Amino acid sequence: MPTDPTPRNGRFAPSPTGRMHLGNIFTALISWLSARSSGGKWILRIEDLDPQRSRREYARIIEDDLSWLGLDWDEGGLDNRGPAGPYSQSCRDDIYTSALSKLNSTGLTYPCTCTKADIMATQAPHQSDGRIVYSGACRPSVIPSPEPFGMPVKPAAIRLYVPDSEIGFTDRVYGPQTVNLARHCGDFVLRRADGAWAYQLAVVVDDAAMGVTEVVRGNDLLLSAAQQIYIYNLLGCPPPEFAHLPLICNKAGLRLSKRDESLSMAQLRSRCTPGEIIGRLACMAGLTPDAAPCSPGELIPLFNWSAIPATPKIQLD
Ligand code: GLU
Numbered sequence: 001m002p003t004d005p006t007p008r009n010g011r012f013a014p015s016p017t018g019r020m021h022l023g024n025i026f027t028a029l030i031s032w033l034s035a036r037s038s039g040g041k042w043i044l045r046i047e048d049l050d051p052q053r054s055r056r057e058y059a060r061i062i063e064d065d066l067s068w069l070g071l072d073w074d075e076g077g078l079d080n081r082g083p084a085g086p087y088s089q090s091c092r093d094d095i096y097t098s099a100l101s102k103l104n105s106t107g108l109t110y111p112c113t114c115t116k117a118d119i120m121a122t123q124a125p126h127q128s129d130g131r132i133v134y135s136g137a138c139r140p141s142v143i144p145s146p147e148p149f150g151m152p153v154k155p156a157a158i159r160l161y162v163p164d165s166e167i168g169f170t171d172r173v174y175g176p177q178t179v180n181l182a183r184h185c186g187d188f189v190l191r192r193a194d195g196a197w198a199y200q201l202a203v204v205v206d207d208a209a210m211g212v213t214e215v216v217r218g219n220d221l222l223l224s225a226a227q228q229i230y231i232y233n234l235l236g237c238p239p240p241e242f243a244h245l246p247l248i249c250n251k252a253g254l255r256l257s258k259r260d261e262s263l264s265m266a267q268l269r270s271r272c273t274p275g276e277i278i279g280r281l282a283c284m285a286g287l288t289p290d291a292a293p294c295s296p297g298e299l300i301p302l303f304n305w306s307a308i309p310a311t312p313k314i315q316l317d
Helices: 022-037 056-069 093-104 116-121 199-209 224-235 265-271 274-284 296-302
Strands: 010-012 042-044 109-112 157-160 166-171 175-180 188-191 214-218 241-245 247-249 313-315
Touching (some): 010 022, 010 214, 022 056, 022 241, 022 296, 056 265, 056 274, 093 188, 093 199, 093 224, 175 224
Parallel strands (some): 010 042, 214 241, 247 313
Antiparallel strands (some): 166 175
């Protein structure tokens, strides 16, 4: 099979907060296949920004599960193989600090002392999808601000101003998207008041630094791509391609979660061979007509983005 002329450098970025489930493996497999079928590299990044929920032990088990499935990575992992390490977000504080200074220098960031309760109190009652749109209560009256801001006495988050205009991108699976960030989320947090880095900042800084050119992940993060493209533009870095995948749902139609043990790797490894799991996922991805067992390597020549169903969910039967 001819190799795609443009290698797609992909990554898998699990949060080590539990054992992976079938949905996580689906993402890993498709991302791996896209990178491998185009001659690109595949990176394993540990997204352990949440100190309360992340455990090194889970990261170790994720590595073991990926290896058991035959999904190998060229860079990253707990042993920090590669030129852009460290590959665990908890060890990349200096890198995020310097990206934040760069964003601060645009005059578009500001400290925010609003509590969650303050923010909830300004939400329109019909906003029932759990999304929080920040009202801009702490936003300075002039933005971009001509002066660097001083930090308030109270602990403060740092927010990034967003314009009231559309950001467009084309997702490999779901096609053209437009998002107005002012309506979607409002000015959003880059660093929390407790000092923790926000996912939106860390993911952009890391994908850019690690040379990732294609982001593959679940469609629950589809609209986040717009926030990320906005940060890429402010940092002067080219955004990657985005490819979001349908979420795998259990028989009851609910998306799988790490709390839901039935399709976790622990259960799957006790019941199935790696080939059976990969074969089932390949069929769900539209790459094979049936779920015959196979290895990831056998799927490389069959991989084709246009086979992936552009549906919101894939329901297990
Ligand atoms: N760390 C996120 C997760 O485990 C993935 C984020 C991403 O791929 O951008 O769900």
